[in-house]
Amino acid sequence: MTPSPEEQRARAAELRAALREAIRDRDRALAARVRRRLRAVETAAGEGSDRSDAGRRPPARDQVRRALVLLGAPAAPKLLSTVHRAFFDEPIVPSRIASLRRDEERSFAARGAARAPYVCAALTHDRFAPVRGLLALSDWPLERRILGPLGPRVDHLTHVRNLALRVRDIRAAGGTESPAAADLLRRFALTVPGSHRTDDGPDPAPDPDLLARAAEAEARLHAAVDDRHRHTAAARARAQLPLDRQLFGAAPLQVIRPVTDLS
Amino acid sequence: MSTHPSEDRLATLRGPLAPEPCTARGITALTANPGCSRRAVLDAAGIDKATLAARLGRPARFGQSPFALARGRAFEALVKANGYAELIALVREKLGVPVEEAAVADLNEVGGSASPALRARETGHLLDRLAAGAEERLLLDHPVVPLEVAGRTALLEPDAVTHRVDGRFHVVEIKSFAVIDGRADPAKTAEAAKQAAVYVIALRRLLESLGHDPALVATEFLLVCPEDFSQRPVLARIDVRQEIEAIGFQLSRLRRADDLARALPADATLDLSLRSDGTPARTDAELAAGVGALESHYTPDCMGYCDLARHCRAEAVEQARPECLGGRVRDDLPGIDSTRTALRLIDTPGDGETLDPGHAEVVERLRAAARLYDSRRRPPGPRLPTASSETSPDAPAGRSAG
Known part of the structure; x- marks a missing residue:
């Protein structure tokens, strides 16, 4: 059986x-x-x-999706690869990620929403251009994929919180996290205020629960302003852009003539 | 867009190739030797000096090492990764920036385009709003700031600028040389400080042109380096008031490169382009004539930062100019424009019936030096100007020139 x-x-x-x-x-x-x-x-x-x-799908697509679901916010290929190695045992080949977004865009153009969720772009809040090097999931609402001025920081805090909670759950289930995951957590703990129990230098083994709470605390500080940015920008994007551009970003600004001098 | 009308002459010199971008590194090199018309014109015209040096038969032996460049890029990426997490943590810890402030602006691209002119315009708009207090950003990633250098607008790109430290803009330079036990390589730190000073000057002029107080840009910059042998970044605040003064003064002294270029013969060229069949459009001799028509000001220091230095050195040696032996030798030989003259003066017997009275003191010093040199019982070297770039402290200046 x-x-x-x-x-x-x-x-x-x-x-x-x-x-x-x-x-x-x-x-x-x-x-x-x-x-x-x-x-x-x-x-x-x-x-x-x-x-x-x-x-039939390239495995990189599934790997990236899995890492993105865990992280919960748009992320750069390097982080996706590190996270995949730390939590799912093998890194994602960077060259595979590089071509992924374009492949997904082509696939969406050909087959519409049939293969959703797609790996798509995060958008800038002002011009809705794809953010340099960030990947996101198409079933996330636009609010989650649009980055205002506070976006990079808030997304980092989301990553930290979700990874810390995953490590906490692994431990709660009686397992141990991989050395790579512990390393990632240690590095992230250095960048979030209040994530260490002591004042005398960084904790060699940060407490995932404390780290998650510290990340949430800082995120709450930014939430009001950041949410406003995201909501206004998302409303504008929905009004202005067709669905495929909402997913993969507006076409880049064109330079009509090469410019060497401003004057 | 319109090009500067006086850039036409420089563009003609350059030929069909696109100009090389002007960098802060290039500007510090230019200000290190403000008397060098050759470098001023080559930089203003955007000529690729490394290629030019190779075409003139004396390729630069080194550029920036590709390993150093790769390491620099990797370290910068590490500091800026994950929403600038490391950089934000540093300014919070060391400079007391409150946790509420985490807004950033990535100026590496504007609307998906990396065009420097677009980015410069966006940077200008943003700085205007920041200076007016209409917006807040903790960090600007790779803003593009214009600076007029020798009559040409250079677009400069600091690694980052932070706005929320003591209410002023601070330039941030991310460098990959290590700070070991709290000490960094002084030469590299000085180079970084000079570059930062160029950025500070450019930012101040930009703010002034936007109608804001230039003093909003701090006279300190933030240097971010790896600590000890790790990849952990550390941050230092470094005062660059002196460098700002010095470089500002040198920038004001730089003659407009197009004035310098106008003096060139009408058929002079520095065109490095290749024809469609891969052969050069201009012969090496034509290029050499073009370069030769520009006055150089060679000093041994040039070897450290200029791709063309070996060519200029060969030229200075050929013409037996005292400055090819360094500033000290030149200063020790006032009024003597050639090392050959110096040697002849030493060897002229009698007490100088042919001597210019103004040279008497110099000749006396030269002869004293020659006696000292001979008394060391070294086999007398050939009395030809050598390419030695430095006078050793125990070899008197006069004779080591011969």
Whole structure:
């Protein structure tokens, strides 16, 4: 009989832990074996829910989507790759991410919303241009994908909070987070005020619960102004832009003639 | 858009190639040697000096190392990653910026376009609103600020500018040289300070042109470097009042490059373009003539920052100009325009019936130096001007020139 989804998930978690151990011990042969089994389990688990076009999509798309869902706000390829490695065991190949947004735009143009959610762009609040290097998900509301002046900071705080909560949940379930995840949390804790229990220097092992609360506290400070930016800009974008531009951003400003001198 | 009408002469010199952008690094080099008409014209015309040096047969031995450039870019990306998290944490910790302030403006692109002119216009608008207090931004990422240099508008790009420190704009320079035990390489820090001073001057002039108080730009800049052997950034506030004074003065002294270029013969060219078949449009001899028509002012220091320095040095050595041995030698030989003259004066026997009375003191010093040199019992070297770029402290200036 086929194992239940819960059993499959438990099995996958076991395999991931084994994979981490193998990587830590630099046992490449074992790591490769475990990775193959893990993939088989994951594919089997995926078939039930997502049979439609598994295998046809580039895996980078799914990886990016998975990392974005965890982060909860638009993110840069480097962070997506780091997060995927820290929480889902393998990094995303950067060259794959580079071409992803364009591929998605083409796919959307050809097939409409059939393959939603798409990996799409975050937009600037003033001109609705795609924000340099950020990826987002098309099923997020525009408010979540538009970045005003406070946007980069608020999104960073969202990332920190969500990653900290995930680590807390992993620990609550009796597991341990990967060394890469612990490292990420340590680095992020240095950038959020109030995330350390002590005043005498940074905490080598920050408490994820405290970190999440510190990130939420700072986000609350920015919320009023930031939400106003996002809502007004989103309303304007809905009024002005067709759906595909709302997802992938307005066309760039054109320079009519090359300019070498301002005067 | 209209080009500066007097840029026409420079554009003709350059030929069909696009001009090289003018950088703060280039401006500090220019102000380090304000007497050099050659560099002034080449920079103003936007000529690629490295290529020109190669065409003249003396390629620059080094540029900026690609590894250093890559490391610099990587460190800057790290400091600015995740919504400028590290940079914001630094200004909060070290400069007491309140937590409420986290608004940023990314000026690397305007509406998806990276055109420097568009970015400069956007920077101008934003600075206008910030200076008027209509908006608040903690950080501006890569603003583009215009600065008139030698009659040409250069578009400069500081790594970042922060507005909310003591109510003033502060230039932020992100450099990848390490601060070890609280000390950084003094030469590199000085170079960064000079660049920052150029940005401060440009920002002040921009604010002034927008009708705001130029004193809104602080005379300190914020230097961000990796700490010790880690990638953790640290921040230092460095006063650049002296550099601002010095560079401001040198900038005002720079002659307008188009005035300098106007003196060139009508057929002079610095055109480095290639024809469609890959052959150069102008011969190397034509280029050499064009460069030769521009007066150079070679000093040994040029070797440190100018791609064309080896060509100028060869030229100075060929003409036996004392300055090719450094400022000290030149100052020790007032009124003597060639090392050959200096050597002849040493070797002229008798007490100087042919001597210009004004040279008597110099000749006396030269001969004393020659006696000292001979007494060291070194085998006498060939009495030709050498390319040695520095006089060693124990070799008297006169003889080491020979």
